[in-house]
Amino acid sequence: MEGKATEIATLGEFGLIDHLTKDLQIRNSSTLKGVGDDCAVLEYKDTEVLVSTDLLIEGIHFDLTYVPLKHLGYKSVVVNLSDICAMNGTPRQITVSLAISKRFTVEHIEELYAGMKLACEVYGVDLVGGDTTSSRSGLIISITAIGDAHKDKIVYRNGAKDTDLICVSGDLGAAYMGLQLLEREKVASQGQIDLIPDFGGKEYLVERQLKPEARKDIVAILAENGIVPTSMMDVSDGLSSELLHICHQSKVGCRVYEDRIPIDYQTAIMAEELNMNLVTAALNGGEDYELLFTVPLHMHDKVKDIKGISVIGHITSENLGCALVTRDGAEIPLKAQGWNPLA
């Protein structure tokens, strides 16, 4: 970043928090008191409260050599809101805790916050609290998202039933391909900061990696169509991993059809270029933040015509296991090869 570089110590913790939060707007009636006291105060009289939290560590979850701070701020909020959507809920509030090492300036944190505030604006969410401290190495972001849902509309992972249809929103594998592309350019640029890589024709992949969205729109579309899924998750670790979670918790098996998995053509071209198996990328890539859900078989006509939703398979009894059915009809057992942060 060019221009001013104000040391954070000149403001101190309370000065920095005041500086970053002084223009925050409150958008939800459930937010009674936001930043500025020991706690935020919320009111959830008619709905249940959904709570989810994620911890993002520099060098593990993000690489600031190619992730702009504003994008990082946006994405770190979105991945949390995605968990609220995955319960069929509406995100309402977030708290943001940051630990910042000495190489970051006030202007850096302003950029990060600009992305977080943009996500709050786009999703109608209030930033109601947090904590700001120093770190010995790099940037650490911890976000807790809070949302609401009516009790009979909450969708868990354990409700999938034999013969249910398996559906997924959007397309899969693009965020993973975007990561491969950014990593390749990082190596190619060899640390030349001013080099601007040419992502022509691959913009979608880069956007899916750097600026994912939580599918709040799909939650709304399901509600409009009177559909309450029997189970739902967001695809953060990869389709295989998430399907296995749903099947394990629901005590069922599944069949997913290779030719039904929605894949963007840019993803396909990139897989070709990298000589990678396209379906493996789509099954295990992760970070798509699409919604994976199951609906009763009789809803087939309802879901098949909804734009942006693909029916990719069906639930079976538990003893049949979980498998991918390839184009030539072979069955390959699904494995959780998704990202393991502790491997």
Next chain:
Amino acid sequence: MEGKATEIATLGEFGLIDHLTKDLQIRNSSTLKGVGDDCAVLEYKDTEVLVSTDLLIEGIHFDLTYVPLKHLGYKSVVVNLSDICAMNGTPRQITVSLAISKRFTVEHIEELYAGMKLACEVYGVDLVGGDTTSSRSGLIISITAIGDAHKDKIVYRNGAKDTDLICVSGDLGAAYMGLQLLEREKVASQGQIDLIPDFGGKEYLVERQLKPEARKDIVAILAENGIVPTSMMDVSDGLSSELLHICHQSKVGCRVYEDRIPIDYQTAIMAEELNMNLVTAALNGGEDYELLFTVPLHMHDKVKDIKGISVIGHITSENLGCALVTRDGAEIPLKAQGWNPLA
């Protein structure tokens, strides 16, 4: 730690979470769904929801050369519950996110969790979710506490009025003196791991530093006595700093009397030994997690007889500023010399 040393990678993220959370009990009717889905699901129909969050970083907030992991787990939960108490609320749930570097084993994290679970048991709180990932350096703990309070019982920082009495629970400065003692022993032991320091006669100081408590009992005592403070905070950064927050947000001044500040005799002896100013330690030490609150003047007779509560001064009009009145009647302006994590 002696005995087994199981690498975390052998369990993986989901394996570790299952292992740590499989025996969790649910204690609150507001907890509908805890660990195991995209979100926890809570029900807060008749009360407001309080939310607070803290981020604790190894090397910044704690030093594992003298802090046992079980104590760290206990304390990291307690400091969050203290924020709920500081709003006159009751803590109900926590989420726990951990980032763990490769030097930690499954047994280490079990110890940490044992302390967290103990705090949950002592305070009647449910552990309902979190995130577990790896860190490049050291241990990172992010906890969000959720609690409840009736709307007309919530106490903010901004309600102190001219002539209100300033009260504080317990005693101040001991946690800071405990830290000084532990730091001194660390230097003295020069890394000899098996050296067991003699803390004879200073046990209280060590306990206040390593195993603080949230004053849930004081919240209960105030309720029993029909007292709703006009303002309240917990003393985490030091009495001076917290008083200035209350006065700033309430647009008032204050007078605090040196001879009224409650100090344990072990704290006094240690200050003498270290040749430190006792009142400075009590004013600026921090980490006491006592409750600082104000009540209307007419409640003097009610509060003065409650064991464990001291009346230490009174609120004034804003133009009189904030000052400590010394034993000889001199007025010294209060300054926030509390711990600044970003200095």
